Amino acid sequence: MAAPVPPGPEVFDVVIFGASGFTGKYVIREALKFLPPNSSPLRTLALAGRSRDRVAAALRWAAAPGPAPDVPILFADASDPASLAAVAARARVLLSCAGPFRLHGRQVAAACAEAGADCLDISGEPEFMERVEADLHEVAARNGSLIVSACGFDSIPAELGFLFNSRQWKPPSAPLSVVAYVNLESDRKIVGNFGTFQSAVLGVANASELQALRRSRPRPAKPKIPGPAPPKGSLIEHDKALGLWVVKLPSADTVVVKRTLAKVTEHPEGLPGVDETSEFVDRRKEFWSSIKPAHFGVKIGTRSILGLVRWLYTGLFIGILGGFSLGRSLLLKFPEFFSLGLCRKTGPTEEEVNSASFKLWFVGHGYSDLARASERGTKPDMEMVTRVSGPEIGYITTPIVLVQCALVLLSQRANLPKGGVYTPGVVFGPTDLQKRLEENGMSFELISTRTLP
Incomplete structure (x- = not known):
């Protein structure tokens, strides 16, 4: 059963915020696997949300099917800054699971930045x-808080998969x-959660805000890539090698x-780590020296x-209707209709x-010979195909990834940056995160290398 919160300012290794949500309960299930008597660095866990019940x-x-362990439950409401501050002060690592993050996530990240707690979220927004990077990086860096969205x-399989592909290109x-x-892939119907659909709708609604934000900030450094981006191609394409329409x-x-x-x-x-x-210094330098920047894009594929x-x-419907208020109301009221069943308010069944x-194919x-890339008219002459595979994306892979990131923070914090707002690749790339994911149901494979005609 849930335990009453003990008196005093006990600090928990991990606090799961948004624990009662659809994704949150799966994150709890994954985290429980690593509590004592497991030998993981996760020794203490607390849950946080608006409703104790x-x-x-x-x-x-x-x-289930066993009894609930004694895990403290803390009150936290994204609209109540004092409650967030109190929870952040009691967390070494806070796992933020309450989306859409545009509505609920910034307040949580801000509380962690002020308290010096590390914060991981599962946003894809x-x-x-x-x-968050624009607003909170400086205070997070000053207070020793790592904030990683x-x-x-979204987006560790893609990031680590890209880095894995990059490392296969030997000089x-x-x-x-x-x-x-x-x-x-599924033997049944593929169904997403309503929160994911809502985030996509809000993303379209606020696309102009993202562009304005980017214009207001210094331009990011431009990686040195050996050539222009490839042509965009057709709207729909067929990849014969993968057997996918994309x-x-x-x-x-x-x-x-x-x-x-x-x-x-x-x-x-x-x-550098704190x-x-x-x-680890040698490992970090070797890792990043092996990464080669490239143009990157994502396509969805079906058989x-x-x-x-x-x-x-x-x-189509999100793009058309998401741009005005009435359209958004219709989308959010009837998600199953406007997604042909891809998303529904009740979420997927067990x-x-x-x-x-899922399978993520990376075709590079x-x-x-890099020296030939600068020669006029030279076309790519080499292909590298790698693959990342794993279980269902939203409620099995996502909790696995999130919890393993937390375990890396708990066990290797001194090797990681002191604080700031960063992407997962920057923080976790040189660590053993890929190995941990492979030990927990995911795979990273080199599929083929060939010379292009």
């Missing part, structure tokens, strides 16, 4: 992520472009990877062209979650 119910669900399926070879092809996906993954490459352009050896071991219809239909999986095109 709902959080307690989520804990019981997560612990570029405007939120970039605004996109620590779920003198180098990539020009890498395209990630997302393929979601369409370009407006994705946070693209934004996050570009931000990581910009930061590493400024800091070619990565960011008190690094000499072994049949009819499989793309739901994605095109959903994107059977739908357990039957789903580049040069077998």
